[in-house]
Amino acid sequence: MSFSVFDTIIPGMTHGFVVLDSYLDHGKALEEEKGLQPGEVLRARLAPDMLTLGEQFSVVANKAERHVSFLIGQDPPTPPDVVQTYDALKARVTGVRSMLLSITPEQLSGAESRTYLLTPPIVRGWFGGADYIFYLVIPDFYFHVATAHNILRHLGAPVGKRDYLGWLNMEHPGGYS
DSSP states (O other): OOOOHHHHHHHHHHHHHHHHHHHHHHHHHHHHHHTOOTTTTTTOOSSTTSOOHHHHHHHHHHHHHHHHHHHTTOOOOOOOOOOSSHHHHHHHHHHHHHHHHTOOHHHHTTGGGSEEEEOTTTOOEEEEHHHHIIIIIHHHHHHHHHHHHHHHHHHTOOOOHHHHHOSOOSSSTTOOO
């Protein structure tokens, strides 16, 4: 089986952004159900040194754009300053998902064999394409999706593994229309 950067990254990320969109709905519903102040769930975090729920959405969107831009050989866009509201975060999540859906397999062709210079805050140095993809791009994306899930779960939102996995079927896994 040949290695396809497109098949390894793009379907999973686009699927993940649909899951994130549903998490925003869960957060808003939790606020309404518990009579919380608007945005209170978005300001929640698992630990004092971790990002808030709202920041998880901004960061995962920024990083997805950045990683994919590197892989297609373009300079990453400047991350927008997104207001931490449900509507603004939903627009950001939808926008990044649309960007991912516009990427073609040809744009990612050869990305696994190039090298990438990464700068702090998390990682510094040159990375080979496959290492960059498997040890940073993929885990980095799913870390933030899982953390958003865990914050909601910790607050009492009725989210479980089925929500994290999203809608799946055997004919077209991750098949959202």
